[in-house]
Amino acid sequence: MGTRPLRRPPELRPDRRGSDMPANSFSRIRQTLTSSSVARILFMLFAALLLLSLIFRRPSSAAAPEPKYAESVSYLSTISSDSTSPGHLLFGIASSASTWPSRRDYIRAWWLPGVTRGLVFLDSPLSSPEEDEGIPPIRVSSDTSRFPYSFRGGRRSAIRVARIAKELFDAFDGNFSYGEVRWIVLGDDDTVFLLDNLVATLAKYDWEQWYYIGSMSESVEQNIYHFFGMAFGGGGFAISYPLARVLSKVMDSCLMRYGNLYGSDARVFACLAELGVGLTHEPGFHQIDLRGNILGLLSTHPLAPMVSLHHLDSIDPLFPDLNRKESLSRVLKAVANDPGRILQQSVCYDRRKLLTISVSWGFTVQVFEGNQVLTDLLASPLTFRPWKRGRNATSNMYMFNTRNLPRDQCKRPAIFFLESVSSSKSSIESNYSRNGSGNCLQGNILTKSLRKITVYSEKYHVQAGKALRRHCCDVLDSSLEQVMNVSIRKCRDIELIAPNP
Incomplete structure (x- = not known):
């Protein structure tokens, strides 16, 4: 089916197994303790060292298999509780069985196996299921036929994509200790994230508060057509984990009320608005609702870290002597x-x-x-x-x-x-x-x-x-x-x- 089962990551805890002793060992110990003070001191030192080795013994990697969705547990165990890192982010990538084969290289360009975590959500299983550690695991979205959709000329897939905010949280909820995941980040299969800059941007905010962070479209018309206060999903946006928890509980009721909206990002925006949360604008998220040569936009980038690029298939290659894939590779080498x-x-x-x-x-x-x-x-x-x-x-x-x-x-x-x-x-x-x-x-x-x-x-x-x-x-x-x-x-x-x- 192209979906990997989700299992809880193994908890890192000390091995509590003790060592076996013969039945008459206690009488020998008693004799040793009473024979001399030197022997008594040596025995106490040996016992203390044995106890310390049991407490701080590294858990065996064979104790439980590492889950498919979770990357390197050894990396996650080194995450600082003070600073945000890529391992604190949980990604939900919206795709489809038809677009994924041609766009997965965009994800492969920035995904870090063993560091980044998340899922790609498809509308149906792939004809040829794939096992590729260079990209996120794949999951088929749940059925959304019960939700209304009345936008004339639009696509019902907007409901499925909006619901990724809930399905992603539900898939991982309870698998991590407090603070191990601080943000969920949503994007499309043609969204390229710059992880270091994404982390630097999110690190400015207190992840324990309710934050909805992203950017609008570059096009005035697109913002009028949708909402000026909405984060456009192609550029990607981030939701703090406590807010994501609440959103997951109310998302389905919101979807029942907003069948008249066009896109998935509009539905997420509407539900967050009902929760009383507004958009925190960060100009480094780029929807790229433009056509042709975007040199003019990129050569005058805002005074902020570039976080993402979208719609790379809809614009000219970034460099005139290279194709799109080669152009992206050259930029990422500079990054x-x-x-x-x-x-x-x-x-x-x-x-x-x-x-x-x-x-x-x-x-x-x-x-x-x-x-x-x-x-x-x-x-x-x-x-x-x-x-x-x-x-x-x-x-x-x-x-x-x-x-x-x-x-x-x-x-x-x-x-x-x-x-x-x-x-x-x-x-x-x-x-x-x-x-x-x-x-x-x-x-x-x-x-x-x-x-x-x-x-x-x-x-x-x-x-x-x-x-x-x-x-x-x-x-x-x-x-x-x-x-x-x-x-x-x-x-x-x-x-x-x-x-x-």
């Missing part, structure tokens, strides 16, 4: 070197050559001729298209600042895409090569010969509860006209990111 810095925008100025450099670390560097003020560069250039074009006046409106691209190709920046990343103990080096596309006939005079940019930086440590500040950068001297070297660093206290501060 592996410095997850906190990925896509973070730094801007600096070459005052000698009158150039403005905008670095979106781990993705692209853009070089503008002339001085550009920072506020202009924080707005996203319109390289992308609306999710649904031309339906009404809000189709071309977005939930972030945008700017038009100059019609003259020669007035657009020279774009350099990530090629490689390497790191050492002291620094990280990322290399960017020039994109050859464009229709500027005469060429940009100041950047015409520039072919490669190397960016040096230190690892960006995102600390929970600490305010974020954009980093500064400097253009370093280079002996080659074809190469530019840039160094990213923390800004000084009164330093301004400006052409002529």
Whole structure:
């Protein structure tokens, strides 16, 4: 059936078995104790060591088989009670028997066997059941035919997907000690999570309180069509474990009342709203309700860790010389070197050559001729298209600042895409090569010969509860006209990111 049985993880407890002694051993002990004080002391030391070895003896791994759904118990036993880690998260992934074979590689790209835990929920069993430790175990969702669905033109599968919030909790409830699971995280089979940044984002919040954390759509129209206060499920969202427990108890009654809604995330939102819980907005969750080339969005990422990406099948490959799978792999290699810095925008100025450099670390560097003020560069250039074009006046409106691209190709920046990343103990080096596309006939005079940019930086440590500040950068001297070297660093206290501060 493609579903693995769920069994309770073995509890780590000391072995309480004692050792066997002959029947006449007590008389011998009594004689030894009365014979001399030295023998009495040696015996007491031996008994104490024996008792300590029994108390702290590691439990035998053969005592009980490790459950299929639970990953490495040895890892989970080392989880700190003070800091949130990937092992504290429980994932529910919505998929179907038809989409799973083509999308499971998206999950494989970020899933950590032995660390991450959760389930993939399908609408029916796979024709060829699979055993793959690189992805979560698969479970077929329960029947939802008893619940009403009246949204014209919608899909009843929205009820099944909404109910994952309940079925996931019910599947694992009682299997863990208090605090071992702190958040349940829901997403789609084409949602890519950046685990380090997801953990850093959730660590800012008290998991023992009722929290519903995620982000809206990038499209104004989609938010109007659904709810501005709703976390869109494709971008993923997190629910604190105590809230998930309550939600699991009331979810079915909510589903009976909201047959008129379109999607699964709207049903979860409606039920949480009835519980009196509102959305805590985190801009690092990305629904990506956009089409085409999203360079404009990613090169101006908010001052927050990137947590997720969605709809990768609906947009162009992130890098012009690679396909979608290769593009994602290249970004994730950068993430592996410095997850906190990925896509973070730094801007600096070459005052000698009158150039403005905008670095979106781990993705692209853009070089503008002339001085550009920072506020202009924080707005996203319109390289992308609306999710649904031309339906009404809000189709071309977005939930972030945008700017038009100059019609003259020669007035657009020279774009350099990530090629490689390497790191050492002291620094990280990322290399960017020039994109050859464009229709500027005469060429940009100041950047015409520039072919490669190397960016040096230190690892960006995102600390929970600490305010974020954009980093500064400097253009370093280079002996080659074809190469530019840039160094990213923390800004000084009164330093301004400006052409002529």
